[in-house]
Amino acid sequence: MLSTQESTLTPSARRFPFPFREDSYRYSTNVEPAPQFVPTDAGGWGDRLIEIDPHYGSELEERAAILDRDPSRIAMLPHMGPAVWDTITTLLPVLATDYPDVMCFTREGRRCHWRNDLLGLDIDFVIGDASTLPMEPLRFIGSQIQDDIALLDQREDALWLDAGVITFAADWSLGFDVGMRFLEVHGPVPRVHEEQIITRAQQFLMRLQPGEKFRRTNWTMTVDRRLDTSTETYPEWGPDRLEVVDDPDLAKRLHLRVEVQHLIRLPHSGAILFLVRTHMISLAEISAVPAWRQRLGRVLAELPEDMADYKGISRYRHAAAQWLLGG
């Protein structure tokens, strides 16, 4: 019997969205209604749309620094203004409801008041008037939540990635993808086209009705809890993937990287809001939960080569599997 050692669990492990339901992993259109609580071997997750954790302050500071350094991580085609305001007026009330001790949102007509004690922010703004916000609207909402944000417009029987603030990408580039169709954005993913997974996902999204909220998880691995693994910074993090294999600290450096992705049909603009929240946990932390340790080990050992290549983990995944299953 595998038992979890409660005492060695970190708080983030207790809330970690461990994504594997079986000892092997394949792509699927794994959507489910959100929010809903999912118990795990270490605790559980998923009862809130926006998860605020102890990394809130540092991750938002990191996002701001990235945007200052590289403005291409934020993009908005001109027709996406209403969708951005829709995002703001959808998410701030959700935050205020879920974190009433530290956040408060009120609205009268187009006039809104927003208080966020975590950031020492207390502002009045007018919907549709960007000059009433402390920064451009898309960057503003990106400064209130840890999630990366993408906005998809629906037209011509397709979805188009037409706006976003993406600072914590798992090896992709908003600047490269912005303006593309949903199917084009997913062009490089192996297997999913033969299996019609992306087509089905797009049809599902196009049928979402206003206010409906769904979610899915996706995963990869990252060396050293580095959030910014965008294509733009590849030279900084790419080499680590080879170097980590022989590092005695492999279990502390290698992280399972799980994205909780929310898919929300915005009520007024009709755009799809796609939130990507990245959670990371090291193999060492995972080893405190024996059921996770064994399951991740088996998943990594079994994963087909093309999927491991696409996820960018083929250099070290067998070393990781060995550590997880051997110890």
Added chain:
Amino acid sequence: MTATAEASAPALHNALELVLADVTDRTPSIRSFTFRDPAGNELPPYVPGSHIIVHSGDKANAYSLTGSGVLTAEYTISVLRVDNGGGGSAALHQLAPGARLSVSRPRSAFAPVATARHHLLIAAGIGITPMLSHMRAATEWGHSASLLYAYRQGEGAHLDDVRELCGERLLECTDRSSFLAALGVRLGEQPLGTHLYVCGPQGFMDTVLSAAAVAGWPPSRLHSEPFGTADLDPGQPFSVTLGRSGAVVDVPSGTSLLKALEDSGHKVPFMCRQGVCGECILPVLRGTPEHRDLYLSEAEKTANNSIMCCVSRSRDAGLEIDL
């Protein structure tokens, strides 16, 4: 614009219980109804051109909302009374303020295209209702739009509203020949990147759409009000035999096979309940499923050996599943 949503109305999913706050006559046969939340709360915002399904007696009908969808203290619809119609407009017309009604959440099936350089709105008669919504939203967001409105003299609903809203951007026509002449001119003088939206009687929409096609408009720039397509219809009642126990489960109209199985104590794995995720697939032993999902491939649907029980139903009386 109105359309009958269901012949015999099933319970609305996740409906809003609203109070009728105001009734206003627009023309001798068109009456506006304004609904509010009984507790005074804001109602869900909506996409311009959205409709709600209103329960009235044993009928349910879809009606366009006439607001912009941003500020939603109330929902307003305008209803043409059709005395022998199947959708319950006559029953609605008898309601007085204070009545409580079951109203669906807004559904979007006639949205403005965000990238349009200009929105050309064309309405006839009661077809003005979604255009009023489009025009209000365009005005609020500063988008370019104009309206061509055809109505019979003395029967133009919302004339004051559209005149005040549109000013120079409105062209009114009260007979067929002047409308056709105006349509020809308008179709030929729009800037590239204009999207056209039309709502009215079927014959009117056909006239506009074919004139636009002749004038060289690509189909992707033409939009007509397609009520009821966003929702799956409730379907016919049927029974299903469970292969392992021989038990028979009845599935009424408006209830999914998945829900009927759950209600009779059978656990079926599920996730999306919308026919996409594939989780609730069940093997079919006998009979012909009515496939309504997005999950199975065309080949799988033709094979008829599996069914997505959250949305699909049965084409015949003999459906048997391996459960």
